[in-house]
Amino acid sequence: MSSQPFEKESRKGSAGTLPLSETTTETGSMRTLSTPISLEADDEPDWPQSWRAYACLLGCFFLMFNSWGLVNAYGTWSSYYVGNSLRGVDQLELNLIGSTQSFLVLLFSNPVGRLLDAGYSRVVIGCGTLLVPFGLFILSVVHPSNVGAIASFGPIWATQGLVVGLGMGTFFVSSSQVATTWFPKRRGLAVGYVACGASVAGVVYPTMLRYLIDSLGFNDAVRCVAGLTSITCIYSFIFCTPDPAHDHHEPKRWRALRTWFDTEAFHNKAWCWFTAAVAFMFFGFYPIFFNLEEWASVRGFGTRKTSGGDASNGPLQTFWLLAIMNGASTVGRMLLAHFSDKVGALNMHIVSQFVSSLLTLILWTLAGSETDAIAFCVVFGVFSGMVIGLPPASVGNILNCTYTTADTRHLAKKKLGHWTGMMYTFAAIPALTGPVISGHLITKYNTYITVQMWSGTNLMLSFACMLVARWYLPCANGQSAPSEIARVFGKHEAPVTEKGKGNEIDTGSPEALSQAPTRVPSITPSRQASMDRPDSPERMV
Template sequence: MFNSWGLVNAYGTWSSYYVGHSLRGTDQLELNLIGSTQSFIVLLLSNVVGRLLDAGHSRKVIGCGTFLVPFGLFMLSVAHPSDIEALGNFGSIWATQGLVVGLGMGTFFVSSSQVASTWFPKRRGLAVGYVACGASVAGVIYPSMLRYLIQSVGFNNAVRYVATLTSVTCIYSFIFCTPDPAHEHHEPKSWGKLRTWFDTEAFKNKAWCWFTAAVAFMFFGFYPVFFNLEEWASVRGFGTRDRTGSPVSPSDTTDKPLQTFWLLVIMNGASTVGRMLLAHFSDKVGALNMHIGSQFTASMLTLVLWTLAGSETDAIAFCVVFGVFSGMVIGLPPASIGNILNCTYATPDTRHFAKKKLGHWTGMMYTFAAIPALTGPVIAGHLITEYNTYITVQMWSGTNLMLSCICMIISRWYLPCDNGEHAKEAIIRRLSKAETSEKRRDSDPTSSPDPLSQAPTRVPSPRASSDNVSDAGQMV
């Protein structure tokens, strides 16, 4: 996760530098295309990687990424102009950072969550949550590291330092990221068959289909927030980009003390908290249930809090709160797929299918979300350029996140409960039972007696009666 979505989360800082220096004057649509290409490739390869992992080829898959990610970054440092005032070539930057690095990142994403799931089958949500923290930690380290190194040693050398860090972490993953030896692998009889890559049983599962649609809408609106956050803050006057590559000194002062990259760092740091929360609570309340709640909250924060932010304090508040819920939103899909599989194959005879199909179904889900991941930030960039306002990207992101939440609710509606009964069937049965009980109570006169008729009566004793007569006589 550190070298897959972690680099995507940090792309806002790269984009901010390109806007002010080597790609100044470039349309925001094209700038977002670099980051969205990385997201697209990561998701597009998810199905292939998931199937290879199910077949037991984790070492080969991770080895490819260990080479490609550092190689792409080193090539970026060569292709990028060394002169701070020179204009760079968009095609070469896209090819190295978007394409080559993206191909390497695609091998790490499913591998990280899938390998962790094999070691902790009963606490899958906890394992995936901790693994997902790697992306948010990288989202803190990479922007900070890149920004300060650019100011001290220049962009190209800064990229080489980042490439060195990715090399170390990739080699560490290659050595230690291995699945549980007891995990059952399934080598297909033929790699050329369509069924090898697409499990048709998934398309018959309505819960999976609706959740896949939810993830597609999520990627339409999720990363435009991260890619455009720094530029939004700069345009609104809530922060400032570095205007030069000069080193930072104590005497360096500015009218706008907050540098915009700190907003991205804060958001990614808060995302770590959200991923930790999902790690501890998703297994208890249900991954899909938790996903629905966090998705709804993230959409409302985007539609309301982000659009109404009118000061630097408001911007920081949005980054903190949205960051917490964004960590849950982006980290829960693999655990939610595991939730769907566990409920679908809940009997002792079919329970082994849940483990067998996890990587395959997760990969298929992300593959279908690849096109939205590519086009979502690009559409957002075009809206900014066309209408010259960031309210467009705020509405675009918030609306898509809300549509994602609605699709998740429908998925939960079709999801079987622990006893095999679907949620919609359980709700209908309980409503019918309550209605029948109400009708039975209304039609039975003895079922709801008059409270006055049930009041206790007291028969007076003969002595009490004579006393009452005597008192009456005296009064006369």
């Protein structure tokens, strides 16, 4: 008798009986699946506690400041060239300098992103820190110092377009990819703040350049700009380092195709259509920035300094229009930083792209006064900030909808830099040819309605491609876009109700759960099969 209680006590909590073994096994499996995810979500603070995170964020802001910021400011350089040292050069060639910069920034997005994933951020950023200031200093040497002298196009393109563009190509992807390693729970906000660097530079550089040209001359003004880029680039080189806890994965073979191009992306219809949308966007986006000042000068909405140094009595210098547009762009980038995670990055991108295309086709073409020109710069600037800043977040949106299971969810974070880099690399050729084509249209037809139609049409085509990409993604409730549209318009209501009843039968009782595979074969297996299909909106691979 004395042994029986002892036996009961010794068996208590053991796996000796069936109920206890079932409980233990279930708890262990649940712990295995849920603990890493829940702990990762709970242990990470909303905001980093280290000062290095915020020093890195400012450094990444400067990286964007010295990459797309210089591209956004090129319209002021072009306006000076066409009225002074390159006044006999075709508009096509003038646009080629700025388009070469944007081409190189996008072309190197994929290899730079891959090198950052492998842990070479210091080398990548160091190359840009040398090239960008060096190219600007050399530009001040090759440009003639005499006011009114004609410069040679080749050296200016080689220094400002090629050398500076190569340096800027190392900064663009680095800015967002390094910053997000410190802000795992505030990725959208961090990228939005970093993106503001481009629009702030679009205000600082044109204003700085114009006033310094008036007081010091072009060459010394360029040296001052190069000095500012040197200081900000050195700061970025020192403080732009990834979070030490961030995992780097160096490829087994650098020469393998999959090292540089994730072929899985090409089977994802949403990503392919969105890449086409970004390509059309770059066809039409930067021709607006590159030709805005010349359009305002020709239409009489602003004045610019000529080689003689005299300006008309116009109330506004044209560089202020570009500064206003870039300043308004800062507002758009801040809006995307705060709201893209709430309304969906791709949804926000589609709306802003549509509005931008309408503004270009209607408001810009119908602008008949200086007030209209300023209104266009302000409103288009707000939406253009979202248009140019949202592609990385939209790719992240596509990845999150693609990898939805517990086993594959980590791939959405791992592939973000790679898929974003590939997307930008495919947009490099449109970024190079778009401004050149628009410049040729201006020269051939001698009117700026050509560039307005060119830019507006391409932005509208980009909007259409984004809609198709959205079609292949699920809605917030998990339903596919076609199913949700059918539900909104009152179609297929019976199948949805049946499905709900089927789910009730599946989970209503232990008996139903135990017999689910045999009692409801038309629901559970078919749903699983649909999730495994490559074309399924819920899981696109």
